[in-house]
Amino acid sequence: MLELNDLSKRFGRRVALDGVSLSVGEEEILALLGPTGAGKTTALRCVAGVEKPDRGSVTLRGEDVTRTSPMFRDLAMVFEGFNLIPVLNTFDNIAFPLRSPVHQSPEEDIRKMVTKAAADLHIDHLLDRPVEKLSGGERQRVAIARALVRRPAAYLLDEPLSALDLKLREELRVELRALHRSHRSAILYATNDYHGAAALGDRIALIDGGRIVQTDTLATLIDHPQHVLVGKLIGSPSMAVLNATSRDGGVAIDGTDHVVSYAELGIAAPAGGQVKLGLWPEVIELADHELAGALQGTVQASEFRGLERVVQVELGGQTFRKTVATSFDATFGRPCWMRFPAARMFVFDGETGVRIGKAAPDLAKR
Amino acid sequence: MKNKHLILPVVILGLYTLYNVGPLLWLMISSLKSRPDLFAMPPTLLFEPHLAGYEAVFGVGAAADSASSHGVFASLINSIVIACSGTVLATMFGTLAGYAASRFNFFAKGDFMFFVLSTRMIPPVAVMVFYHQMFSSLGLADTWTGMIMITTFINVGLATWIMKGFFDGVPTEVEAIALMNGYSRWYAFRKLVLPMVRGGIAATAGFSFIFAWNEFAFGSILTTTEAKTLPVRISSAAGATGIEWTQIFAAGTVLVIPVILFFYLIRRHLLMGMTFGVLGKKG
Numbered sequence: 121m122l123e124l125n126d127l128s129k130r131f132g133r134r135v136a137l138d139g140v141s142l143s144v145g146e147e148e149i150l151a152l153l154g155p156t157g158a159g160k161t162t163a164l165r166c167v168a169g170v171e172k173p174d175r176g177s178v179t180l181r182g183e184d185v186t187r188t189s190p191m192f193r194d195l196a197m198v199f200e201g202f203n204l205i206p207v208l209n210t211f212d213n214i215a216f217p218l219r220s221p222v223h224q225s226p227e228e229d230i231r232k233m234v235t236k237a238a239a240d241l242h243i244d245h246l247l248d249r250p251v252e253k254l255s256g257g258e259r260q261r262v263a264i265a266r267a268l269v270r271r272p273a274a275y276l277l278d279e280p281l282s283a284l285d286l287k288l289r290e291e292l293r294v295e296l297r298a299l300h301r302s303h304r305s306a307i308l309y310a311t312n313d314y315h316g317a318a319a320l321g322d323r324i325a326l327i328d329g330g331r332i333v334q335t336d337t338l339a340t341l342i343d344h345p346q347h348v349l350v351g352k353l354i355g356s357p358s359m360a361v362l363n364a365t366s367r368d369g370g371v372a373i374d375g376t377d378h379v380v381s382y383a384e385l386g387i388a389a390p391a392g393g394q395v396k397l398g399l400w401p402e403v404i405e406l407a408d409h410e411l412a413g414a415l416q417g418t419v420q421a422s423e424f425r426g427l428e429r430v431v432q433v434e435l436g437g438q439t440f441r442k443t444v445a446t447s448f449d450a451t452f453g454r455p456c457w458m459r460f461p462a463a464r465m466f467v468f469d470g471e472t473g474v475r476i477g478k479a480a481p482d483l484a485k486r
Numbered sequence: 487m488k489n490k491h492l493i494l495p496v497v498i499l500g501l502y503t504l505y506n507v508g509p510l511l512w513l514m515i516s517s518l519k520s521r522p523d524l525f526a527m528p529p530t531l532l533f534e535p536h537l538a539g540y541e542a543v544f545g546v547g548a549a550a551d552s553a554s555s556h557g558v559f560a561s562l563i564n565s566i567v568i569a570c571s572g573t574v575l576a577t578m579f580g581t582l583a584g585y586a587a588s589r590f591n592f593f594a595k596g597d598f599m600f601f602v603l604s605t606r607m608i609p610p611v612a613v614m615v616f617y618h619q620m621f622s623s624l625g626l627a628d629t630w631t632g633m634i635m636i637t638t639f640i641n642v643g644l645a646t647w648i649m650k651g652f653f654d655g656v657p658t659e660v661e662a663i664a665l666m667n668g669y670s671r672w673y674a675f676r677k678l679v680l681p682m683v684r685g686g687i688a689a690t691a692g693f694s695f696i697f698a699w700n701e702f703a704f705g706s707i708l709t710t711t712e713a714k715t716l717p718v719r720i721s722s723a724a725g726a727t728g729i730e731w732t733q734i735f736a737a738g739t740v741l742v743i744p745v746i747l748f749f750y751l752i753r754r755h756l757l758m759g760m761t762f763g764v765l766g767k768k769g
Contacts, residue, residue: 170662190665197666202657207681222668270667 127176151321160310203263360440375436387477394470401442422450517735539736561719572637580645588653610703652686688755
């Protein structure tokens with residue numbers, strides 16, 4: 121449906137995109153998840169045609185559109201910051217795509233379609249307002265309505281929910297999902313919010329430093345992370361990553377004398393000495409009382425979340441975060457005990473961050 | 487006065503206003519005086535207004551047939567035509583060039599922008615002679631066309647820079663949204679971007695008009711009779727028969743009024759223009 125092939129773009133010396141390849145299926149929402157400055161916006165702008173890639177191509181419905189003017193690409197985009205044209209009122213902003221020479225529709229159809237799109241996003245009462253009078257959240261909804269009013273080949277959404285408060289953001293995610301069920305179009309959805317990517321994306325493409333780290337379903341990303349960055353970008357709290365050294369027929373966690381053997385990890389001895397051990401916090405067994413054969417660490421910080429608690433644990437000079445029950449004694453500086461199930465550990469190369477061993481054969485090529 | 491801490495600012499602003507407005511009031515009052523009142527010492531504040539100066543400027547009443555009066559009125563027309571045409575052209579070219587400079591990358595853009603601005607750095611006196619030679623040999627000396635060209639030249643550089651600043655304040659998403667929805671860039675420029683910078687256009691036109699209206703150096707060397715502008719005409723009002731003071735003051739008043747009127751009319755746009763950078767950024 122929509123394909124990005126080896127897209128590269130630099131601004132002066134700064135590399136914004138470095139060989140980005142992605143493919144969005146016919147009725148798929150592909151979430152592009154990455155930290156600020158990872159290249160999400162540049163990627164979307166290249167697809168839109170507002171930015172020219174230095175290298176690579178964009179294919180839409182099997183047709184190379186890399187050199188096609190944005191006028192004829194048949195895409196709709198919600199931009200991150202600025203979206204609404206101040207010289208038009210809310211209605212005219214939403215109707216804007218339907219009145220262009222390329223997509224022109226009769227005025228009575230426009231009225232129907234705009235009213236429908238506005239109703240879908242609960243902004244029908246704002247239609248005759250000037251856009252300067254709208255709040256940040258209302259503006260974003262108008263921008264989404266303008267994108268959804270037309271049925272383009274694909275939608276490009278760049279952080280469309282970032283200006284909304286948490287409750288509204290969650291509501292709108294559900295609504296976007298519902299709208300997608302009726303629209304059934306390809307959506308490339310850029311966000312730095314893990315929850316948004318998890319809730320909306322059929323698959324998630326992780327991007328960092330202008331490179332795609334891994335593209336998979338959330339379940340596959342969790343079961344088979346191919347890079348240590350996957351652990352950084354996925355999960356809340358994210359993966360516990362501990363520096364470790366390969367020695368004595370196993371991997372020793374730095375700052376402790378705990379050694380996990382290669383056999384337990386199911387890997388061959390790595391070439392380099394330094395590795396990173398990754399564990400989803402959910403599989404770590406953590407207790408505020410002594411456990412047999414457990415490692416001892418310290419509670420460094422704690423965040424009370426009402427029904428649960430997130431603690432930051434220090435172990436041999438390294439830290440990780442984990443959600444625990446509210447009954448957990450998280451007094452600052454208190455000792456705590458933890459057990460790491462070796463079978464659930466991921467080993468990453470200390471330098472490159474690439475996963476070592478145990479990669480499922482069908483995932484190796486990604 | 488209720489607020490004591492307001493006294494000092496009011497005094498300072500009052501003095502500053504007097505310093506600026508005083509000469510203007512003096513000019514306007516003097517333009518209405520008869521010759522004996524004008525030279526009376528101490529100056530008279532209560533006098534019978536005389537319109538002889540204005541009659542001379544506009545060539546009406548007693549001065550209808552005098553040769554000098556025709557000259558002043560014609561100069562006023564010259565100034566209006568030249569300043570307005572030059573303003574319109576400079577603003578138009580400046581708007582187009584400013585948009586290009588704001589949105590597109592082209593060869594040696596930085597050098598180009600510096601060159602554009604440098605046209606305003608050169609003291610006119612330094613190049614006047616050469617312009618005179620050029621315009622004379624092209625048959626443009628002492629013509630409206632020639633003076634409109636010069637007025638446009640001296641203003642287009644600054645207009646380009648001011649307009650570039652205003653276009654920089656308009657997010658490029660405006661054109662991106664238009665293009666992606668099937669509109670041309672030209673449409674986006676005309677119907678979306680231009681309305682967003684109308685304050686800037688008003689400000690640019692305002693500045694251009696002031697410079698054009700007050701332009702003296704080029705007018706004094708490139709015009710002799712046909713296209714002589716009002717500032718040049720006034721400075722040369724000292725004729726063989728002596729200095730026509732009332733006429734000079736009346737012409738001076740006429741010279742000041744359009745500027746005040748023009749700024750009064752566009753004052754709201756100027757304010758909008760100044761706040762635009764702040765308000766325009768918000769999505």
